[in-house]
Amino acid sequence: MKVAVIGSGTMGTGIGQVFAQNGYEVYQVDFYTAQLEKSKDIMTKSLSKLHSKGLVDGSPEQILKSVTFTDNISQIHDADMVMEAVFEKLETKSDVLSRISDTVNDKAIIGSNTSSISINKLSKFVKNPERFLGVHFFNPVPIMKLVELVTSEKTDPSKLSDVKKILIGLGKDPVTSQDYPGFISNRILMPLIREAILVFEEHVSNAEDIDKTFRLGMNHPMGPLELADFIGLDVCQDIMEVLYTEYGDPRYKPPIALRNLVLSGKLGRKSGSGFYDYEVKK
Ligand SMILES: NC(=O)c1ccc[n+]([C@@H]2O[C@H](COP(=O)([O-])OP(=O)(O)OC[C@H]3O[C@@H](n4cnc5c(N)ncnc54)[C@H](O)[C@@H]3O)[C@@H](O)[C@H]2O)c1
Known part of the structure; x- marks a missing residue:
């Protein structure tokens, strides 16, 4: 399964790392190439630490082979799941979500890591919004087990249960919240x-x-x-x-x-x- 993470700052880097260390192929995207270098560096250091404590299988070099760092969002066209983790601004997220929808297939799951923006509001920018939901990870993502899952009026309940299973497979322990600003x-x-x-x-x-x-x-x-x-x-x-x-x-x-x-x-x-x-x- 291929996962794309859009936005490689504090959260996106952690999200990409957790998928990669659990055997997923990852596209790690950011529009700043300097940020992609920083993201790779942070992932390498975090994976080395976890590896030395016996908390991840495989060396950082082996795990990073499954991560493609790119500033070109059109590269994610074959992703099965996309996690958006760009700035907490409606205009940025709406633009990125439209671009994701135009790029991946209609069945690919799309999650937003928003901390506060309405999932119903964001769902308007996603083609086939039944595959869209809030997937709110916590910082630092490799350590924190909690993920808040937030559905819109249109989210297909089967997509929610698919995402729950995937997260549990990553060692996370999700909770669900209604779409109220700031969630829980x-x-x-x-x-x-x-x-x-x-x-x-x-x-x-x-x-x-x-x-x-x-x-x-x-x-x-x-x-x-x-x-x-x-x-x-x-x-x-x-x-x-x-x-x-x-x-x-x-x-x-x-x-x-x-x-x-x-x-x-x-x-x-x-x-x-x-x-x-x-x-x-x-
Ligand atoms: N920082 C936290 O503790 C935390 C916790 C949970 C959720 N969040 C949420 O996660 C999201 C990201 O937060 P963060 O702390 O990682 O922010 P950040 O500023 O560290 O990273 C955001 C990244 O998105 C990139 N970006 C912005 N617009 C882009 C675009 N159009 N295309 C590609 N890349 C783009 C930026 O270059 C930057 O690297 C926000 O929605 C935030 O609310 C943050």
């Missing part, structure tokens, strides 16, 4: 991150103590600001924007401190700084 996870998580940013912005406390409160007091493995840096501050802002627009509820409104960090290019771990500074490995 981000509807609950984003107001927490937003409130933590407001506590930081109002100088109620500093980033370290805000995060420590959640690690030591609530037994969270990461505090909300660390988690926001990990997700990507631009991604958090985009998700809050969608939730705020859809629910019209101020508890989802992106805080000014978040906007300012994003505007200054501080996007969290991936850019080297956010609420914290990180060493960016070249």
